[in-house]
Amino acid sequence: MSWLTVAVLVVAALYGVVALVHVVRDTIVDDRLLLTAVALELLLLAQVVVGVVLGLHTTRDFEAPVFYAYLGTLPLVPPFVTFLALKDKTRWAMGVVAGSAVVIAVFLARLTQMWTLNG
Amino acid sequence: MADLTPLPPDPVAPQGRPPGGRGFGIVLVALYALFALAATGRASYQLISEYSKAPVAYLLSALAAVIYLVATVALARDDRTSLRVARAAITVELVGVLVVGLLSYLAPSQFPDKTVWSHFGSGYGYVPLVLPVLGLLWLRRSRRP
Numbered sequence: 001m002s003w004l005t006v007a008v009l010v011v012a013a014l015y016g017v018v019a020l021v022h023v024v025r026d027t028i029v030d031d032r033l034l035l036t037a038v039a040l041e042l043l044l045l046a047q048v049v050v051g052v053v054l055g056l057h058t059t060r061d062f063e064a065p066v067f068y069a070y071l072g073t074l075p076l077v078p079p080f081v082t083f084l085a086l087k088d089k090t091r092w093a094m095g096v097v098a099g100s101a102v103v104i105a106v107f108l109a110r111l112t113q114m115w116t117l118n119g
Numbered sequence: 120m121a122d123l124t125p126l127p128p129d130p131v132a133p134q135g136r137p138p139g140g141r142g143f144g145i146v147l148v149a150l151y152a153l154f155a156l157a158a159t160g161r162a163s164y165q166l167i168s169e170y171s172k173a174p175v176a177y178l179l180s181a182l183a184a185v186i187y188l189v190a191t192v193a194l195a196r197d198d199r200t201s202l203r204v205a206r207a208a209i210t211v212e213l214v215g216v217l218v219v220g221l222l223s224y225l226a227p228s229q230f231p232d233k234t235v236w237s238h239f240g241s242g243y244g245y246v247p248l249v250l251p252v253l254g255l256l257w258l259r260r261s262r263r264p
Contacts, residue, residue, distance in 0.1 A: 012229060017213065036171070039242045065164045065168065066164060069160040069164065070160075073156055073160070076156075080149075081149065082153065084145055084148070084149060088141060088143075090145065091141050091143045092141075092143055092144075092146050095146065096145060096146055096149040099146075099149070100149075104235045
């Protein structure tokens with residue numbers, strides 16, 4: 001697992017924790033959550049670039065279409081859930097934000113698995 | 120210029136829900152969006168690259184994808200007509216997951232490759248089976264007077 005992927009996972013975990021704090025305290029989106037979301041988004045975009053470049057330059061056998069589909073989906077998640085949390089200022093929406101961190105981690109794990117399985 | 124008078128109550132806001140939010144409904148929207156994405160990805164890949172391998176399963180994947188997309192948009196829009204559309208889409212979804220789930224056990228030869236609904240959605244933690252039930256319950260609860 002590359003240091004970039006580790007960094008994405010760490011920031012995703014942080015994002016999840018910050019969102020969970022909001023869920024517990026029943027507070028709405030603040031700068032800290034938004035900045036964490038931006039950091040996560042930038043790392044995810046970097047991960048997409050790295051993933052695509054590596055994918056194009058490898059001879060290994062991996063499920064390319066599914067790999068790229070998962071990879072391309074990841075950066076859509078933080079903006080989508082941020083939008084939901086801004087529109088709907090409830091605990092539920094914040095819970096969705098917290099849940100999205102788990103979804104991102106699962107997708108990353110699956111991507112890593114696909115990448116290393118036949119490598 | 121800043122106008123600090125409180126806004127009048129939102130005339131569109133439905134009764135019986137906390138102001139400014141729709142509670143569990145937002146979780147449903149997110150879950151449906153996730154499954155719309157998953158099903159669309161799976162279906163387009165299957166239809167484009169290996170259609171002849173299991174046409175029935177792949178067409179069902181595509182149907183599932185369309186239904187999830189419709190349900191997501193309808194739930195997100197949250198107006199009267201949209202909720203009726205959502206109810207229809209989710210009902211079809213429930214029938215779909217039950218029929219496909221059953222058929223994937225009774226006639227496995229027709230389903231050499233998986234769809235989102237195969238084996239009652241076991242590949243997705245049975246969420247495809249639970250989701251329409253939750254959706255219908257939610258729509259029932261949030262029905263307008």
